[in-house]
Amino acid sequence: MVSTPSNALGPTRARQGQAARTPTAWHACRALLRRDFVLAWRRRGELFLPLLYAVIVTALFPFALGPDPQLLGRIAGGVLLVIVVLAMLPALDSMFRSDLEDGTLEQWLLAPQPLALLALTRVIAHWLTTVLPLLVVMPLLGALLDLPAGVLPVLLVALLLATPLLALLGSVLSALAAGARRSGILLALMLLPLAVPVVIFAAGAIAAAQSGMPYLAPLAWLAAALAMAIVLAPLACAAALRIAVES
Amino acid sequence: MMPSSATPAPLLSAHRLAFSRNDEPVFGPLDFSIGRGETVLVEGDNGSGKTTLLRVLAGMLPPSAGEIRFEGAPATRDVCDGRLLWLGHRSGMNESLSARENLEFLAGLYGVHADVDAEAAMQRVGIAGWIDEPLRALSAGQKKRVALARLLLLPGDLWLLDEPYANLDRHGIELVNALVTGHCAGDGAALVTSHGAVRFADPCARHIHLEA
Numbered sequence: 540m541v542s543t544p545s546n547a548l549g550p551t552r553a554r555q556g557q558a559a560r561t562p563t564a565w566h567a568c569r570a571l572l573r574r575d576f577v578l579a580w581r582r583r584g585e586l587f588l589p590l591l592y593a594v595i596v597t598a599l600f601p602f603a604l605g606p607d608p609q610l611l612g613r614i615a616g617g618v619l620l621v622i623v624v625l626a627m628l629p630a631l632d633s634m635f636r637s638d639l640e641d642g643t644l645e646q647w648l649l650a651p652q653p654l655a656l657l658a659l660t661r662v663i664a665h666w667l668t669t670v671l672p673l674l675v676v677m678p679l680l681g682a683l684l685d686l687p688a689g690v691l692p693v694l695l696v697a698l699l700l701a702t703p704l705l706a707l708l709g710s711v712l713s714a715l716a717a718g719a720r721r722s723g724i725l726l727a728l729m730l731l732p733l734a735v736p737v738v739i740f741a742a743g744a745i746a747a748a749q750s751g752m753p754y755l756a757p758l759a760w761l762a763a764a765l766a767m768a769i770v771l772a773p774l775a776c777a778a779a780l781r782i783a784v785e786s
Numbered sequence: 787m788m789p790s791s792a793t794p795a796p797l798l799s800a801h802r803l804a805f806s807r808n809d810e811p812v813f814g815p816l817d818f819s820i821g822r823g824e825t826v827l828v829e830g831d832n833g834s835g836k837t838t839l840l841r842v843l844a845g846m847l848p849p850s851a852g853e854i855r856f857e858g859a860p861a862t863r864d865v866c867d868g869r870l871l872w873l874g875h876r877s878g879m880n881e882s883l884s885a886r887e888n889l890e891f892l893a894g895l896y897g898v899h900a901d902v903d904a905e906a907a908m909q910r911v912g913i914a915g916w917i918d919e920p921l922r923a924l925s926a927g928q929k930k931r932v933a934l935a936r937l938l939l940l941p942g943d944l945w946l947l948d949e950p951y952a953n954l955d956r957h958g959i960e961l962v963n964a965l966v967t968g969h970c971a972g973d974g975a976a977l978v979t980s981h982g983a984v985r986f987a988d989p990c991a992r993h994i995h996l997e998a
Contacts, residue, residue, distance in 0.1 A: 570894020642876025
């Protein structure tokens, strides 16, 4: 490393003399999390929409089907699962949109940080800000539909595994579709075949719990898929982000 | 091949570098190199491929032919990441966040120079008073100045500046020239595109001329 006498340069700084330390990946992830949380707080009105959507749809079900506690209790698990999946969908589209449009992704690409790790951090921030509130109100929604008390914990565990999995799958598609116009429809169409197995396993666990059967196997499958997605999806997402910036 | 012991390899060099989009040549083949302390001005009319050249050099577009070397080694992501600073048409800043929040986030990714913080950088580009305003409250020229503050704050050897003069007033243009001159005096290098309407500070700067 060349060291330059800084006083000789007057107002300009001797850049090589001051070895600038590259932040660690952990430091970078924390900076990204903090930024995303601040942004989420500034746009908290938007974050409220999925929550509002889930509450309204859940509240409408008893009116549409009639106030029959047995019927409602039987379908509640599946209905809540589908409502959460649908409530997640619109927000997935915007996971990378604004960052592509304002050039932030260009800065991500040139940063001395692994892009896949930044993508994973973004998914975590997205899940915490848009999906976690849905899970928090889940006991209330369950009560609205007369969900059996014993099923609620299984529903929550199934959602805790299924929603991050969907967010990870959605992040890859969102990155792929970010460059396209009207990508919302494209994203929904692409996510559907990927979401079906996730919904089947989650619903399988809920149905098994409801009929008093062992429900661990479908949950274990979801957990296995989540573990795989945590490793693979950020890599695919990073590749898709590079393509999005190229075009 | 290269007598690396006698003369240090240039910071960035391009050999027979060309780029075509859908078999339509955009620029090249080009041969040039930039050493430390040098400023290279890329000139050409609209659509002559200035931005594309910069994007290829930044690694955001793969070249169609030729190669790019960074300090003598092939320019891979591992070699270049963090050494290049990019200032493009898009600000790279979120409009809902303030300049301080934007700069601190980028500092978290890139690191900072030892003696600079966001406030000092904003002071230098002349809009310290706006540091806590959301960017959407700023004018286009002020946003450009925030982007320039980023160059001061983040460490990086080679600046790739795409039309840095756009939206800036006379003082802003002088500021860009001063920043580039300062950076090159501090052993950095800069590649600057311009459509030729603005007088460049350093009359000795080398020029690359692109034809449409």
